[in-house]
Amino acid sequence: MSLDEYQNIIAILSTSKKERNRFLLDRIKFLKELKIDNKTIERLIKLEEWQLNEFSEGLIRKRFGVVKNLLQLNELETETLRSVFFKYACDTPISGRVYKHQWDAYRFCEYAMNQSNSEMKKKLKSRKAKLHNYLASEGEIKPKKEWKGPKFLKFK
Amino acid sequence: MEAVEVAVDKFQNIATLGSGIGYRQPIKDELIFDHNQIDFVEIVGEHFLSLSDSAKEELSELMDEYPVIPHFIGLSLGSYQGVDSDYLEQIAKLIDFINPPYWSEHIAFTECHGIEVGHLTPLPYTREALEVFKKNIETVQKTIKTPFILENITYTLDDPVKEMSEPEFLKILFEENPDVGHLLDITNLFVNSTNHNFDWKDWMNTIDTERVIQIHYVGAFDRDGLLIDNHSYPTLEGIWDIMNEVKKKCPNLKGSILERDNRFDSMDNLRMETKRANEILFA
Numbered sequence: 222m223s224l225d226e227y228q229n230i231i232a233i234l235s236t237s238k239k240e241r242n243r244f245l246l247d248r249i250k251f252l253k254e255l256k257i258d259n260k261t262i263e264r265l266i267k268l269e270e271w272q273l274n275e276f277s278e279g280l281i282r283k284r285f286g287v288v289k290n291l292l293q294l295n296e297l298e299t300e301t302l303r304s305v306f307f308k309y310a311c312d313t314p315i316s317g318r319v320y321k322h323q324w325d326a327y328r329f330c331e332y333a334m335n336q337s338n339s340e341m342k343k344k345l346k347s348r349k350a351k352l353h354n355y356l357a358s359e360g361e362i363k364p365k366k367e368w369k370g371p372k373f374l375k376f377k
Numbered sequence: 378m379e380a381v382e383v384a385v386d387k388f389q390n391i392a393t394l395g396s397g398i399g400y401r402q403p404i405k406d407e408l409i410f411d412h413n414q415i416d417f418v419e420i421v422g423e424h425f426l427s428l429s430d431s432a433k434e435e436l437s438e439l440m441d442e443y444p445v446i447p448h449f450i451g452l453s454l455g456s457y458q459g460v461d462s463d464y465l466e467q468i469a470k471l472i473d474f475i476n477p478p479y480w481s482e483h484i485a486f487t488e489c490h491g492i493e494v495g496h497l498t499p500l501p502y503t504r505e506a507l508e509v510f511k512k513n514i515e516t517v518q519k520t521i522k523t524p525f526i527l528e529n530i531t532y533t534l535d536d537p538v539k540e541m542s543e544p545e546f547l548k549i550l551f552e553e554n555p556d557v558g559h560l561l562d563i564t565n566l567f568v569n570s571t572n573h574n575f576d577w578k579d580w581m582n583t584i585d586t587e588r589v590i591q592i593h594y595v596g597a598f599d600r601d602g603l604l605i606d607n608h609s610y611p612t613l614e615g616i617w618d619i620m621n622e623v624k625k626k627c628p629n630l631k632g633s634i635l636e637r638d639n640r641f642d643s644m645d646n647l648r649m650e651t652k653r654a655n656e657i658l659f660a
Contacts, residue, residue, distance in 0.1 A: 224505045225457040231498065231534070232489040264501065267537035275603070276534040280495045286607075286639065315495040318451065318464065319426045359427050 226261045235277045236314035245270055281310045284325055291326040292348045301341065305333050320361050327352045387524050387556045388590050391478040394444055394632035396655035398647060401637070405435075407644045409442055414648040414655070419481075419634045422447040426467050428474060440475065446591075446632070447471060448481045448560075454513045454527070455486035455500045469521050478631075479524040479590065481560045484510070484550065499532040502539055502546035507553060514554050526558035526590045531565040531606040535573060543569070544583035551588045558590035561627070563619040564612070564636070568597050568604040571615075581622055589627040594620060594654065595636045608638035612650055620657050633658055 230252075234241045244251045252262045285306045289299050309332040310325075317324035330349035334342050356362075395416030400408065408415060418439060425432045425447075439445055449468060452460055472480055485497035500506040517525070529547060541549070551559055561584075570577040596610030612635070623630065633654045635647060 223457075224501070224503070224509060227501060228455075228457055228486055228489040228498075229492070232492040232494050235494055235498065235534075236492065264536070264538045269535065269537070272534050276498075279533060279605070282607075283496055315493050318461075318493070319423060319467065321451075321493060321495070359429055 223258050223261055226257045227264065230255070230265060234273060235280060238311035241273065241277060281307055284310055284315060287322045288326045288329055291322060291352070292330070298344070302333060305336055309333070320356060320359065323352055323356055327356070388479065388558055388629060388631065391631055393659065395659050396651045397632055397634050398651055399634055399636045399638070400439060401641070403641045404644060409438065412442065414652045415443070417444040417446065417632060419446045419448045422449040422468060422471055422480070423451055426471055428470060433474070436475065445475055446477050446480065447475055450483065450497065451487050452482050453486045453488040454482055454510060454517070455484065455506065456488055456513070457509055458490060460513050460516055461488070465517060465520050472521055472523050477523065479526055479558065481526045481528060481591070483528045483530050484547070485530045497530045499530060499534055499536065501536040502541045502543060504540060507546070507549055510550055511553055514557060524556065524558065526560040528560035528562050528593065529565055531568045533572070542583070544580045547584050551585055559584070559588040560591045560593065561589045561623065562593040563623065564593060564595050564597060564606060564616055567613070567616045567619055568606045571604045577619055578622070581626060586626040587629055589623065589630055591632045591634065592620070592623055592630065593634050593636045608636055609640045611646065617653070620654065624658055630658060
């Protein structure tokens, strides 16, 4: 087994619901297409589905926990925006290294503003502006490392 | 035996820190103005990594009051492709600013070829993973001379094809990296032993407990029979039981940290927990 292959595939399966569903639908087909080592295939085929889903959802729950604090959401706002965040996050991994959570909150504001009523839109706009000011004060005009979609390594 | 001596030697001149707490913004004022039952604090290094003027000011205020240990999450020491040199440089600058007796990271990977998983992800317990750790630890030690300790993580995703168990992996990892200490997270151990159905005493009997320099503890949340390590609840009795075992088995322990991230409803309750830890471990 190659650790490089394993880590690449686990990272993608954990952060992209679309790829995870494709994998869970037909693991062998999914893995054969990647042309990876047979031992890695053996290992990944045996992954427990509930563990993969729980880990992936846990990542989103943790992200939302940080984002709600950064956006200073009250209880009502938290409940209103929870499902919106899950839709936003399930195929959009976190990125931006040191400021990844701030960028996550910033991108979520942009996403949620398009799906919210005018009152919520106004609140999110103001919090997005605060984040922008904070990031600018830290010299972060754009993320240091931007995520560009799930990308499998070329193994062979 | 020789490996243990090197590790102990590296940490033996460090004074016992005692019973501390993870520093978080919502409890900042309470910590600054009242030291009751708190001997030292641990910061999440990433929160200060920019070393901006405001970060330096906040850190200096904290350092005036307590010994400060930086704890990092994102270096990704288990990454096959190696550690991010820019990130490592930033960590080195922060450690230089704080000048702590030691610092800490995790036995995990968080990043892979530009994909940030967003949290601590377990590695398969293989010989190859051990070699990756050794190489990455050597890279880190070339840049940062301050001793460091590594934490065992909680995991939902279990390696289905085990070359070795988690405690066997940890035992070899610390054997092969003799000047790295173990940050034993007893909540992670309790959560894993419950969720993956193993005996934490067997786990403790397999690792080299002389390498434990610091511990973490906090409660966990029971969601339909699955324990979730969300750092938000009071420490469970089963975790205090492990702490009693730590007292018996870890002669080189320097400090304990209550690692609460949320639900800071009563600072008095948190102080009662740090007091109980102090009585168990350092009295």
